[in-house]
Amino acid sequence: MVRYFGLRDDTRSESADQAADHLLPREGDHLFVTSSDSTTLSTKPGSWAVYAEGYKRAADLLVQRGDPKDDHQLIVYAVVFLYRHYLELKLKALCGIGFILRKPASGVEKATEKLLNTHDVLELWQVFSTIAGRSNLWGNGLSQACEAPVKACIAEIAQHDQHSYAFRYPISKKLVPNLPGLANIDLQHLRRTMDRLARFLSVAMRVMEREMGDPFGDDSLSDAEIRDFTYRMQQGEPPGGIIR
Numbered sequence: 001m002v003r004y005f006g007l008r009d010d011t012r013s014e015s016a017d018q019a020a021d022h023l024l025p026r027e028g029d030h031l032f033v034t035s036s037d038s039t040t041l042s043t044k045p046g047s048w049a050v051y052a053e054g055y056k057r058a059a060d061l062l063v064q065r066g067d068p069k070d071d072h073q074l075i076v077y078a079v080v081f082l083y084r085h086y087l088e089l090k091l092k093a094l095c096g097i098g099f100i101l102r103k104p105a106s107g108v109e110k111a112t113e114k115l116l117n118t119h120d121v122l123e124l125w126q127v128f129s130t131i132a133g134r135s136n137l138w139g140n141g142l143s144q145a146c147e148a149p150v151k152a153c154i155a156e157i158a159q160h161d162q163h164s165y166a167f168r169y170p171i172s173k174k175l176v177p178n179l180p181g182l183a184n185i186d187l188q189h190l191r192r193t194m195d196r197l198a199r200f201l202s203v204a205m206r207v208m209e210r211e212m213g214d215p216f217g218d219d220s221l222s223d224a225e226i227r228d229f230t231y232r233m234q235q236g237e238p239p240g241g242i243i244r
Contacts, residue, residue, distance in 0.1 A: 048089060048092070048093040048096070049090075049093060049205070051089050052086050052089035052090045052093060053086070055082045055083075055085045055086040055089065056082070056083065056086040056194065056198060058082050059078075059079045059082035059083045059086070059191070059194070060191060062075050062078065062079050062082070063079055063187045063188060063190070063191045064191075066187075068187070068188070072187050076185055076187060077167045077168075078167075079187055079190070080161075080167045080185065080190070081164075081167040081168055083190065083194050084121065084157055084161060084164060084167065085164065086194075086198070087121050087154065087157065087197070087201075088119060088121050088124065088164065090198075090201045090205070091121060091124035091125060091127075091128055091154075091201075092115055092116070092124060093205065094128050094131075094201065094204055094205060094208065095115050095124060095127050095128050095131060096112060096115065097205070097208045097209065098127075098128065098131030098132075098208065099111050099112060099115075099131075101131075101208065101211055102131055102134050115127070119162075119163045119164040120158060120162055120163060121154050121157055121158050122154055122155050122157075122158035122162070125150075125151055125154045125155075128204075129147065129151070132147075132204065146200055150197060150200055150201075153193065153197055154197075159181075160179060160181065160182050161178075161179075165178065166178035166179050167179075
């Protein structure tokens with residue numbers, strides 16, 4: 001095991017000189033190259049969903065594979081930022097679809113521009129909630145029994161990080177420490193709660209995409225899951241297939 005600058009490399013058994021050649025920048029290095037291992041970037045119109053789901057998936061992997069006794073203290077800020085950014089992108093995507101379905105008085109372009117210029121997830125939730133009421137989403141199975149707890153969780157994130165700043169920088173623009181009221185975070189609990197929020201938002205996305213007739217919609221939820229969710233919400237039962 002070789003250590004450089006506080007980092008360790010458990011995968012190589014080279015000498016110190018050889019390891020340094022791999023660990024330090026060298027002439028000709030590039031960040032973005034094309035190879036047989038390259039990942040193809042999404043170019044379809046529905047790439048908002050790809051961006052959002054990617055941030056959540058990255059956070060999930062960090063929590064699942066990290067050591068709670070060691071890694072979690074190091075990755076906690078990155079994990080919360082990734083989950084928060086997932087929520088921001090998902091809500092913006094939902095609001096964008098809502099603007100197309102229920103054209104705002106200010107026009108779709110102006111409303112979308114305003115939407116893109118905010119990072120306040122609670123403000124985004126309030127916009128979506130208004131759209132959801134006008135689109136009868138709650139009547140389509142997104143019961144108001146879920147609306148309150150989802151809003152409470154989003155408000156909790158906004159309380160600690162209203163403008164997507166606190167988990168990216170240790171101090172604010174006024175040079176005072178961020179997160180003064182948050183001392184501990186259980187990342188496993190956070191992941192489970194985010195899974196429930198994500199299922200709710202995925203159902204909302206699916207219902208709105210269907211109303212719009214979007215061919216690039218999110219197909220991660222089956223018709224049976226949506227029917228089960230709708231029925232249970234209308235009956236006031238715990239939703240079994242989607243929200244757990």
